Structure formats: C-alpha cells, structure tokens
C-alpha cells in the first residue's frame with residue numbers, strides 16, 4: 206500500500222500494517238534512558254577558550270548539544286511554531302497541492318522518509334524547503350497560511366547566523382582557523398524540514414523517524430517545547446533528549462564528521478511517537494555547496510606522529526547527497542561508503 210499523509214486530524218485505534226516494524230526492529234521504549242549530562246552550552250559566554258572547550262567535549266563525546274542565548278529571538282521562534290501548526294492543520298486538499306514522493310523535488314510535502322525506497326513506513330509527515338538564497342526560493346514556498354513566507358524567511362535568516370556562529374566555534378574547537386568550515390563548505394545551502402508526528406495508536410511498533418545520521422554539515426533543531434520524541438544513540442544505548450523550550454538542539458552531520466577526520470561523530474538519532482499529543486520539530490540543515498570538496502582537514506592528520514592518514518577519501522557533496530538519498534534510512538552509516546582504503 207502506498208503511504209499517504211497521516212496529518213488528517215483523525216485518530217486511528219490500531220496502526221496500519223504498513224507502519225508495523227518487525228519484532229527485531231522496534232523502539233523498545235521501556236529500555237530508553239534519560240541523559241543526565243547532556244551538554245547545555247550558553248553560546249553568549251564571553252570566556253571564549255572555555256566555550257570552545259565545551260564545544261569540543263560535546264562534539265567529541267555526544268555529537269549533539271543544546272545551545273541557549275543563541276540570538277534567535279523568541280518572537281521569531283513562536284511565530285515559526287505557530288505557522289507550522291497552522292500549515293499541518295490545513296485541509297487535506299490544500300496540503301495535497303504540495304505533496305510529492307520524489308526526494309529531488311522541493312518544496313515538497315511528503316510522508317515517512319523516502320516512500321519509494323522503504324519497505325516499512327514511518328509515522329511522520331514533513332514539509333521540506335530550500336531556504337538559501339531566500340530570494341531564489343521564497344516564491345515557490347506555500348502561500349498558505351498567508352504569513353508563511355514572511356515568518357519562515359525571518360526564521361531562516363536568524364538560524365543561518367546561528368549556524369555560522371556554531372561553525373566558527375567548531376572550527377576553533379578542532380584547532381583550525383575560525384573560518385575554516387565556512388571556507389571549505391563554500392556557499393552553503395540551507396534546507397528545512399518541518400516534521401509533524403501526529404499521535405500514533407501504537408508507538409511501540411513504529412518510528413516517527415528511524416535511526417539515521419544527518420547527511421549535511423550541521424543541524425539546528427527546534428524541538429517541540431513540551432512533547433518528547435528525540436533519542437540519540439550513545440555507547441550502544443538509546444537516550445531521550447528532552448525538550449528545553451529556550452534551546453536549540455545542535456548536531457554534527459556526516460560532513461563535519463568527515464572534515465574532523467572522525468574526531469567528531471555524526472551520531473545516530475531517531476524520533477519516536479506517542480499516543481497523546483502531536484509533536485512538531487523544525488530541523489534546519491546547513492549544507493555544503495554541491496561542488497564543495499569534502500576531505501579530512503589536513504592539520505588533523507598531516508603533522509601527527511604515527512602513520513596518521515585521512516580516514517575518508519575526498520568527494521564532492523553532490524556525490525554524497527546522491528548516495529544518501531538512494532538508500533533506506535536505517536542502513537549502514539552513509540560515510541562508510543567513503544572510507545579510504
């Protein structure tokens with residue numbers, strides 16, 4: 206059965222067959238732990254060396270952290286959340302105008318992850334947009350709700366500033382020049398996924414998003430302020446990253462893992478569902494320019510004593526992205542395909 210949008214407003218009492226995972230591949234929610242020492246970083250701090258050190262520890266240990274005092278205004282965030290809820294609350298025929306299951310098309314409203322490649326579907330609808338350069342893409346964004354374009358433009362601009370700030374900190378935390386990432390990643394693209402997970406009749410049997418790593422450079426996630434769902438894999442065990450309304454969740458994507466020569470990890474994460482409340486999350490992805498050549502930063506291996514070498518071979522982001530979307534989500538880490546011999 207072909208998957209279709211699930212943000213219908215109707216509540217089912219049993220999970221349709223095409224969402225049911227085999228026994229060996231279920232979330233086992235009772236085995237998920239709380240992460241007590243999840244890094245919370247105040248990026249407005251003026252003690253730069255300490256801040257850089259915190260970033261280093263967070264990226265090396267978890268590949269994930271939360272930031273507060275991030276410079277994105279509360280009004281911008283609140284408006285973004287409101288317009289996203291309004292969007293998914295629109296009637297089905299209005300939403301279907303944007304529906305596509307072709308992953309190369311943007312903008313698109315779609316469901317699950319990659320419905321043409323996967324065997325079991327996921328309990329998620331999502332709207333995917335290109336957000337940079339805004340002037341190039343804004344005309345193709347949804348015109349309903351009427352405030353959508355204005356609100357999302359403002360949000361995207363502020364998020365981009367935050368992204369650059371964090372890329373600088375990450376560069377410094379690897380002992381590289383402050384603008385290393387910015388230079389190597391070229392004219393960075395910016396994509397957005399507005400994820401909507403309706404209440405699910407049987408959360409133990411399915412995922413909102415199955416385990417995956419993000420294929421881009423850096424992800425800036427606005428989690429639902431109250432509804433839990435994000436989990437990350439640390440030392441083989443799943444941990445919940447509970448929401449903090451004033452924070453963004455930041456994670457290292459595959460490209461920063463490659464640039465850091467594997468010092469920083471693009472960590473497996475997933476989203477699970479619940480029976481009670483819809484959950485909204487807004488992921489902004491900073492993406493290398495398609496022609497950017499990704500290779501492990503030389504200073505991280507060249508001068509090392511033992512026979513250190515780059516873990517990954519050089520490739521362009523375009524090559525990587527094509528590979529990523531040709532797969533199913535829960536296969537091997539996509540970077541495994543780009544290891545040096």
Ligand code: OGA
Pocket residue numbers: 398400414419426428434435474475476486488
């Ligand atoms: C993603 C993602 C997690 C979430 O969109 O890549 O990991 O909590 N989302 O929705």
Ligand code: NI
Pocket residue numbers: 417418419424474
């Ligand atoms: Ni992700």
